[in-house]
Amino acid sequence: MKDFWSYDKDDILKKLDTSESGLSSKEADDRMARYGKNVFKETKSGSNVMIFLSQFKSPITMILIFAAVLSIFMKDYSDGMIILIIIMISSFLSYLHESKANDAVKRLLSSVSVTSSVLRDGAFKEIDNGNLTIGDIIRVKTGDMIPADCLLMEGNSISTDESSLTGETFPVEKVTTTIPANTNLSKRKNSLWMGTHVMSGSGKAIIVNLAKDSEFGKITSSLSQKDADTDFEKGIKDFGNLILHVTTLLIGLI
Structure with a gap:
């Protein structure tokens, strides 16, 4: 989903056809069948x-x-x-x-964590990150790795380390306000990015983009591709x- 940081909580819930009580197990399975698992496509590298x-x-x-x-x-x-x-x-x-x-x-x-606290069937459960899907609501706290690109719904003094994406070493404080669509990645303060981790605080967020469509996924994809030949x-x-x-x-x- 493009420009999801420009949506507020109610709009994103409607857009993703979910609610604050999260998805049911059946709906999550249906979405995994439709969108695929929250994993990167495995590429075979030569010896x-x-x-x-x-x-x-x-x-x-x-x-x-x-x-x-x-x-x-x-x-x-x-x-x-x-x-x-x-x-x-x-x-x-x-x-x-x-x-x-x-x-x-x-x-x-290898830097991505294994499980996350996800709201399923009205209760938070520890679920493998590969089984997360679009519309899932996750709970994050200090030390947690973000498993997918998310929009922050609730935050309690939450800040994240986004150095793996932006190179910025200072923690980024997160807020729940909407951000203009043309805002740079480093200033999208209502978004949580896959591969980053929570430095302090806690919050709830809704998954918007899975691994292959995340900003983290774009980096891994670009590293996997061979550089295009120059004119020389x-x-x-x-x-x-x-x-x-x-x-x-x-x-x-x-």
Whole structure:
């Protein structure tokens, strides 16, 4: 749900078709079937060996490897070894960069707590975070991790640590007033964000966005994606392909 911080309590309850007494177990199960579980989509990452080998797929790299092998075959060992060393160093640095991105995703996902106090069937229960759904009302207190993006309904001097999202180290005091839709993330003081935790106070909040649609989820998704090639990198690849085709043609003619 977009711009949920611009809604007041009554509007958000109506929008999400729920009430202050929370959802029933049956309604929660129906919503989980409709929206999915409150978990991140598991992405399979390749083994370290495959990640390392993928660094050699560039046309320029393949040409350099061929040149190094040819130099060694022609007994020009110094040139061949220098080329191979440069290729290995470059590939190793690229491998480290990609591995660190994968590790960062795992650390972010492991920082989310396991259970939350949720209002179901008129009573608060400890429920696995994966079984939370849109419209659930949760109770949070000092030390709790926020399990999904929520709108604060009631607050008692509640403040949260949002450094994982904004980089701001100071606690953010939360209020229940509505916030304009175009407000920056760091100033949406009526919202609780997945992956942050409560520094002090307590409160009740309604879940609006699940893991995959949360701000926390956007960060993990961006870390999982490979950086887009720059214009320079695209130009190098195109140039490498051109050289590869010309070299192949000349070898065939010779």
